Amino acid sequence: xxxxxxxxxxxxxxxxxxxxxxxxxxxxxxxxxxxxxxxxxxxxxxxxxxxxxxxxxxxxxxxxxxxxxxxxxxxxxxxxxxxxxxxxxxxxxxxxxxxxxxxxxxxxxxxxxxxxxxxxxxxxxxxxxxxxxxxxxxxxxxxxxxxxxxxxxxxxxxx
Amino acid sequence: xxxxxxxxxxxxxxxxxxxxxxxxxxxxxxxxxxxxxxxxxxxxxxxxxxxxxxxxxxxxxxxxxxxxxxxxxxxxxxxxxxxxxxxxxxxxxxxxxxxxxxxxxxxxxxxxxxxxxxxxxxxxxxxxxxxxxxxxxxxxxxxxxxxxxxxxxxxxxxxxxxxxxxxxxxxxxxxxxxxxxxxxxxxxxxxxxxxxxxxxxxxxxxxxxxxxxxxxxxxxxxxxxxxxxxxxxxxxxxxxxxxxxxxxxxxxxxxxxxxxxxxxxxxxxxxxxxxxxxxxxxxxxxxxxxxxxxxxxxxxxxxxxxxxxxxxxxxxxxxxxxxxxxxxxxxxxxxxxxxxxxxxxxxxxxxxxxxxxxxxxxxxxxxxxxxxxxxxxxxxxxxxxxxxxxxxxxxxxxxxxxxxxxxxxxxxxxxxxxxxxxxxxxxxxxxxxxxxxxxxxxxxxxxxxxxxxxxxxxxxxxxxxxxxxxxxxxxxxxxxxxxxxxxxxxxxxxxxxxxxxxxxxxxxxxxxxxxxxxxxxxxxxxxxxxxxxxxxxxxxxxxxxxxxxxxxxxxxxxxxxxxxxxxxxxxxxxxxxxxxxxxxxxxxxxxxxxxxxxxxxxxxxxxxxxxxxxxxxxxxxxxxxxxxxxxxxxxxxxxxxxxxxxxxxxxxxxxxxxxxxxxxxxxxxxxxxxxxxxxxxxxxxxxxxxxxxxxxxxxxxxxxxxxxxxxxxxxxxxxxxxxxxxxxxxxxxxxxxxxxxxxxxxxxxxxxxxxxxxxxxxxxxx
Numbered sequence: 001x002x003x004x005x006x007x008x009x010x011x012x013x014x015x016x017x018x019x020x021x022x023x024x025x026x027x028x029x030x031x032x033x034x035x036x037x038x039x040x041x042x043x044x045x046x047x048x049x050x051x052x053x054x055x056x057x058x059x060x061x062x063x064x065x066x067x068x069x070x071x072x073x074x075x076x077x078x079x080x081x082x083x084x085x086x087x088x089x090x091x092x093x094x095x096x097x098x099x100x101x102x103x104x105x106x107x108x109x110x111x112x113x114x115x116x117x118x119x120x121x122x123x124x125x126x127x128x129x130x131x132x133x134x135x136x137x138x139x140x141x142x143x144x145x146x147x148x149x150x151x152x153x154x155x156x157x158x159x
Numbered sequence: 160x161x162x163x164x165x166x167x168x169x170x171x172x173x174x175x176x177x178x179x180x181x182x183x184x185x186x187x188x189x190x191x192x193x194x195x196x197x198x199x200x201x202x203x204x205x206x207x208x209x210x211x212x213x214x215x216x217x218x219x220x221x222x223x224x225x226x227x228x229x230x231x232x233x234x235x236x237x238x239x240x241x242x243x244x245x246x247x248x249x250x251x252x253x254x255x256x257x258x259x260x261x262x263x264x265x266x267x268x269x270x271x272x273x274x275x276x277x278x279x280x281x282x283x284x285x286x287x288x289x290x291x292x293x294x295x296x297x298x299x300x301x302x303x304x305x306x307x308x309x310x311x312x313x314x315x316x317x318x319x320x321x322x323x324x325x326x327x328x329x330x331x332x333x334x335x336x337x338x339x340x341x342x343x344x345x346x347x348x349x350x351x352x353x354x355x356x357x358x359x360x361x362x363x364x365x366x367x368x369x370x371x372x373x374x375x376x377x378x379x380x381x382x383x384x385x386x387x388x389x390x391x392x393x394x395x396x397x398x399x400x401x402x403x404x405x406x407x408x409x410x411x412x413x414x415x416x417x418x419x420x421x422x423x424x425x426x427x428x429x430x431x432x433x434x435x436x437x438x439x440x441x442x443x444x445x446x447x448x449x450x451x452x453x454x455x456x457x458x459x460x461x462x463x464x465x466x467x468x469x470x471x472x473x474x475x476x477x478x479x480x481x482x483x484x485x486x487x488x489x490x491x492x493x494x495x496x497x498x499x500x501x502x503x504x505x506x507x508x509x510x511x512x513x514x515x516x517x518x519x520x521x522x523x524x525x526x527x528x529x530x531x532x533x534x535x536x537x538x539x540x541x542x543x544x545x546x547x548x549x550x551x552x553x554x555x556x557x558x559x560x561x562x563x564x565x566x567x568x569x570x571x572x573x574x575x576x577x578x579x580x581x582x583x584x585x586x587x588x589x590x591x592x593x594x595x596x597x598x599x600x601x602x603x604x605x606x607x608x609x610x611x612x613x614x615x616x617x618x619x620x621x622x623x624x625x626x627x628x629x630x631x632x633x634x635x636x637x638x639x640x641x642x643x644x645x646x647x648x649x650x651x652x653x654x655x656x657x658x659x660x661x662x663x664x665x666x667x668x669x670x671x672x673x674x675x676x677x678x679x680x681x682x683x684x685x686x687x688x689x690x691x692x693x694x695x696x697x698x699x700x701x702x703x704x705x706x707x708x709x710x711x712x713x714x715x716x717x718x719x720x721x722x723x724x725x726x727x728x729x730x731x732x733x734x735x736x737x738x739x740x741x742x743x744x745x746x747x748x749x750x751x752x753x754x755x756x757x758x759x760x761x762x763x764x765x766x767x768x769x770x771x772x773x774x775x776x777x778x779x780x781x782x783x784x785x786x787x788x789x790x791x792x793x794x795x796x797x798x799x800x801x802x803x804x805x806x807x808x809x810x811x812x813x814x815x816x817x818x819x820x821x822x823x824x825x826x827x828x829x830x831x832x833x834x835x836x837x838x839x840x841x842x843x844x845x846x847x848x849x850x851x852x853x854x855x856x857x858x859x860x861x862x863x864x865x866x867x868x869x870x871x872x873x874x875x876x877x878x879x880x881x882x883x884x885x886x887x888x889x890x891x892x893x894x895x896x897x898x899x900x901x902x903x904x905x906x907x908x909x910x911x912x913x914x915x916x917x918x919x920x921x922x923x924x925x
Contacts, residue, residue: 025440029395034382034383034384037514039513039514041593044850045851075378075380076380078379079379081379081381088378091374091378098230098232098563098822100230101563102513103378130860134513135563135565136230136563137828139857139859143859
């Protein structure tokens with residue numbers, strides 16, 4: 001066990017864990033952040049995606065100790081019920097889920113995409129999300145939600 | 160604990176006049192103690208109106224149902240049904256679902272039957288509730304019931320709107336204490352049939368696209384899935400199962416995990432082995448490191464695909480299932496001028512749930528509470544009670560949604576795992592399966608071997624039709640012990656487990672047609688009923704029907720080709736079981752821009768890319784769907800790309816058009832995935848594709864454009880839409896591949912290798 005300090009959603013959090021523990025289990029079990037989900041533990045499905053310094057990380061496959069000096073953002077960090085993030089709102093507008101278990105990965109991956117490319121083409125969105133799996137088949141809606149989010153963000157001039 | 164059905168009111172955002180809420184609804188404690196519900200007291204009585212609904216003094220109406228939302232949005236639709244019948248706004252309805260201590264068993268959530276069967280049950284309970292509330296109002300307002308009207312739960316006198324009283328003033332916080340009629344059980348229960356419900360032509364809420372109640376919370380990480388259930392003092396468990404199917408425990412070396420801190424117990428019960436740890440990571444590490452010796456498998460699985468189909472072909476069925484026997488097939492075949500025959504192969508498919516199964520169990524003092532994402536919590540209660548050898552009333556299963564569930568998955572198995580581990584340590588234990596366990600041990604959708612024969616008259620009309628589907632029953636179905644039960648000694652012959660397996664629906668073998676001489680038979684082949692194996696079988700979305708429609712609707716196209724007739728026209732000219740079928744076919748064809756011509760399509764010059772279109776039709780319990788698929792095939796590689804799928808969909812009365820479209824889109828996408836990519840690989844020891852790279856499913860780059868035509872028929876009531884529209888998708892695609900290339904591929908999935916080898920066979924013949 002080691003004491004590890006993490007910066008998650010803008011707050012510094014200290015946890016006592018085995019440093020080899022994958023980040024996902026620490027976020028979920030120690031910090032009660034349920035946004036990231038366990039899907040495969042193999043970096044294959046994307047359900048556990050979080051952002052580290054704005055870039056996507058599969059939290060099931062990185063150790064918590066390797067994330068100590070990086071700013072981590074989870075789904076909870078993008079918005080709340082009172083102030084949903086622009087992607088979260090767009091996903092509601094487009095009703096872009098069925099079970100929603102993959103939604104965390106879709107939204108986090110789209111956030112990273114839109115932060116580096118404010119006007120992605122359909123092909124660029126598909127490429128960015130291609131390694132995120134959805135079993136319910138809501139891909140068409142997810143694409144529409146990401147397109148809507150990009151447009152609305154650009155119209156509002158939000159950064 | 161926070162309710163899973165959070166997220167409705169307060170904030171928020173008004174789009175198209177509908178409230179989309181992000182904030183939490185808050186707890187619904189008003190319902191506690193009012194209904195016929197208590198923690199360990201068996202199920203509530205269907206004849207008590209209080210078992211179905213409770214009017215809270217806060218203006219919220221709580222509805223109790225064993226039906227659950229498996230991620231399809233059906234709770235939103237059921238809430239619409241309740242709001243409509245009670246004449247209250249949608250936001251007032253709160254659903255308690257799938258808690259065995261609080262809900263009546265209306266059967267498990269499956270088979271597109273939630274709106275179809277439970278919809279009318281709940282509607283009638285609501286109608287009975289409204290009836291009682293109006294009787295109370297009549298007394299309080301001193302006016303006859305006929306003179307009363309209701310607007311959002313406020314009852315007023317028609318000519319004197321100022322004289323009014325709300326449902327919650329009338330009854331808020333009190334019980335109805337009214338007995339209603341309820342006869343029959345489960346899906347066939349008839350609830351308050353004597354009450355006349357609202358006429359569908361007066362519907363204002365049913366039939367509108369109200370946004371899903373669960374989605375806002377899901378997008379901010381506040382929804383509580385079964386994977387997110389945490390209770391105080393909870394430990395983490397993992398189960399160790401043999402790498403190969405059907406093996407027995409020989410020994411466990413507990414010293415092998417001595418170096419891992421935080422291990423509470425290594426649990427051994429007969430052939431069941433599990434770990435309980437203080438952290439999830441310690442349990443995972445220990446489960447990977449623990450040295451467990453298993454016996455050689457007691458039995459071998461078929462080693463190859465060929466062995467499997469040969470077994471299906473040669474093994475004597477334990478049950479024939481004649482579906483349609485009309486006219487005299489043999490003599491009609493003898494009279495026909497041409498005879499066609501073909502055999503089709505459908506593989507084992509995975510359900511492929513994105514979130515592996517998870518449950519939390521708290522077993523203490525002979526009583527168990529289990530939180531699980533089961534399709535049928537009442538069924539799970541029996542399984543857990545049998546496993547723990549305690550009376551059913553000592554077990555409470557509380558539904559917590561898992562990830563998208565397209566059939567019976569391992570929610571029941573993992574509930575048993577968690578229960579055994581919790582009992583062993585006397586504390587609550589959470590178990591989530593790892594990905595390889597889910598892929599290995601989830602019960603699979605059955606492989607099918609289908610043969611079709613048809614005789615055609617000189618005019619090219621089918622006069623004789625013979626369809627046989629040889630398939631496996633559910634071996635993870637009712638009456639068969641689950642994994643932990645099997646490992647701890649329960650057998651199908653144990654008390655409470657009489658089953659041989661459960662044979663399921665028979666739709667899809669050409670039963671949309673009404674040929675003069677028609678034989679459809681679905682023989683059930685015995686399949687490892689007494690053993691746990693990676694190739695256990697159970698229901699997978701429209702079980703059996705997808706494969707059968709693949710065979711029958713491909714075969715219809717084969718006959719159309721041989722008789723030189725356009726595939727759509729051939730179907731329109733064939734006698735059909737339901738009048739509506741023709742209209743639905745035409746609606747899909749029109750939307751898709753179908754041009755009449757025989758298949759295959761004229762060659763596309765020397766281009767390597769061929770394009771084609773295909774059509775198919777299906778009928779699932781009256782929900783009729785036509786699909787037109789448009790594909791591109793790369794001849795040099797055999798790679799198929801589905802460009803567009805057009806669906807015309809008639810499932811009777813539409814509850815929520817956008818929710819229905821979401822379902823149809825999902826069915827189409829999953830259908831494309833199963834058609835092009837998916838196949839369970841195995842050897843004699845078990846499943847060999849144990850991750851997402853080796854069991855490939857659809858990705859964004861593969862998703863077609865989807866075009867939907869909804870046909871609403873309020874007069875037919877709800878016919879069910881959860882799985883109807885996946886049925887025609889594989890055959891429509893296979894027919895489009897033939898149209899594009901002239902290659903008829905009769906094996907699913909339509910891999911590039913299969914398409915290429917079929918193309919090469921054609922070329923070598925010409």
